[in-house]
Amino acid sequence: MAESLQLLKRRIKTAKNIAQIGKAMEMISASKIKRAQKAVENNKPYAIRITDLTKTATEAVDLGSFNHPYLKTGQSNKKIVIMISPDRGLCGSLNTNLFKKVIEYEDKDLLVITVGKKVERFANRIKLNIIASFPMGNTVPSLSLVYQLTQIVNPYILNGEVSDVSILFAEFKSIFQQTPQSYRLLPINRSEIDSEKKDLPYKAEPSWEKILSELLPHYFEVRLYNALINAYTSEQAARMVAMQSAKNNALDVADFLTLSYNKFRQERITNELLDLSNGRFV
Amino acid sequence: MENKSKFHLEIVSPEGVIFQDQVQEAVIPAYDGEITVLPNHTPLLSRLKEGEIIIKYEKEELLIAITGGFLEINNNNVYISSDYAVKAKDIEIAKAQQAKKRAEELLREKAENVDLTLIEKDLQRSILELKVAEKIRKKQRIIQ
Numbered sequence: 528m529a530e531s532l533q534l535l536k537r538r539i540k541t542a543k544n545i546a547q548i549g550k551a552m553e554m555i556s557a558s559k560i561k562r563a564q565k566a567v568e569n570n571k572p573y574a575i576r577i578t579d580l581t582k583t584a585t586e587a588v589d590l591g592s593f594n595h596p597y598l599k600t601g602q603s604n605k606k607i608v609i610m611i612s613p614d615r616g617l618c619g620s621l622n623t624n625l626f627k628k629v630i631e632y633e634d635k636d637l638l639v640i641t642v643g644k645k646v647e648r649f650a651n652r653i654k655l656n657i658i659a660s661f662p663m664g665n666t667v668p669s670l671s672l673v674y675q676l677t678q679i680v681n682p683y684i685l686n687g688e689v690s691d692v693s694i695l696f697a698e699f700k701s702i703f704q705q706t707p708q709s710y711r712l713l714p715i716n717r718s719e720i721d722s723e724k725k726d727l728p729y730k731a732e733p734s735w736e737k738i739l740s741e742l743l744p745h746y747f748e749v750r751l752y753n754a755l756i757n758a759y760t761s762e763q764a765a766r767m768v769a770m771q772s773a774k775n776n777a778l779d780v781a782d783f784l785t786l787s788y789n790k791f792r793q794e795r796i797t798n799e800l801l802d803l804s805n806g807r808f809v
Numbered sequence: 810m811e812n813k814s815k816f817h818l819e820i821v822s823p824e825g826v827i828f829q830d831q832v833q834e835a836v837i838p839a840y841d842g843e844i845t846v847l848p849n850h851t852p853l854l855s856r857l858k859e860g861e862i863i864i865k866y867e868k869e870e871l872l873i874a875i876t877g878g879f880l881e882i883n884n885n886n887v888y889i890s891s892d893y894a895v896k897a898k899d900i901e902i903a904k905a906q907q908a909k910k911r912a913e914e915l916l917r918e919k920a921e922n923v924d925l926t927l928i929e930k931d932l933q934r935s936i937l938e939l940k941v942a943e944k945i946r947k948k949q950r951i952i953q
Contacts, residue, residue: 729881
């Protein structure tokens with residue numbers, strides 16, 4: 528009897544500890560979401576400017592005759608996929624949902640770049656051809672990660688080995704919803720940046736074609752960085768929600784255990800009292 | 810009159826809007842030489858190289874270091890978009906020096922899994938930051 532009381536007490540303590548850890552992690556994620564959203568906000572003016580400039584440049588350049596490795600559709604079957612996942616678990620079904628998408632990529636001509644330890648391990652297990660892997664990190668992904676990624680991707684693009692680059696990540700829809708999303712980064716969709724031909728009031732230096740070919744890598748980087756921040760926000764949101772429910776569940780368990788502990792204790796006291804009163808008449 | 814002697818200058822980088830104000834004059838490192846932009850400049854779109862932008866406004870001078878980017882001048886609005894732009898004031902010399910040292914060390918070691926081009930970029934950047942920051946220091950000393 529005494530033992531089981533002790534046991535219950537210990538279990539209550541455990542549940543409460545878990546709840547406390549859950550609460551702490553929830554709060555950490557909540558503050559990280561705020562920072563990530565700030566990063567998105569800060570990045571926005573630049574992203575808009577680059578997109579606008581690219582569109583302006585295409586007003587003067589005839590895309591049909593313009594040649595750039597980023598626009599070319601090659602003959603090769605090889606593809607590069609950049610997969611982004613968190614480094615750690617404890618973020619609900621986010622990783623599982625991502626992996627379901629990863630399984631769909633069973634292709635021998637596939638070259639995979641992983642960002643995040645979770646997807647790296649998984650891709651390794653299903654024997655995908657990983658050419659580079661990066662950690663995701665605990666803070667908002669920095670721009671240098673984008674440069675590192677482009678350093679890996681560019682040689683493949685420039686020598687024409689690969690022309691198709693896509694990205695897979697969990698898109699942040701809301702705090703409660705993050706869905707795995709994949710889209711193509713390269714070749715850049717001509718219709719996406721093409722615009723009506725006009726006579727621009729600008730003078731271009733050195734020439735429109737040169738400016739455009741400088742702009743396209745920036746355009747690529749902007750879209751890549753956007754996906755990275757987005758994936759990071761998703762991770763934090765998923766973790767926050769998962770930790771919130773973990774905390775609530777742990778508190779529920781603690782409540783239930785406290786109730787049985789009290790019942791047990793009451794029972795024991797009643798029994799002891801009965802023993803005492805019975806003993807008096809003997 | 811106020812409007813005619815000034816123009817709008819905006820410098821954006823992926824980290825946010827670095828500068829946004831009405832200014833009188835700006836010296837910008839364009840692709841083939843520095844250009845000085847004054848109000849009512851002809852519309853222009855240009856590539857920039859790395860260097861420093863010198864902004865004159867309110868009798869003050871402000872230096873901003875950039876590593877390349879694009880310049881758009883249209884209707885007295887000047888937009889500069891750069892990968893990396895930082896105000897000279899914000900550059901902590903010590904920090905830049907440290908980064909330079911670290912990058913140099915890494916270069917020397919030539920560690921296998923470290924990408925050399927990236928380190929070189931880092932080194933270039935910290936050298937640029939140092940240059941601009943020291944320029945400011947000199948100027949302050951003269952004033953004192």
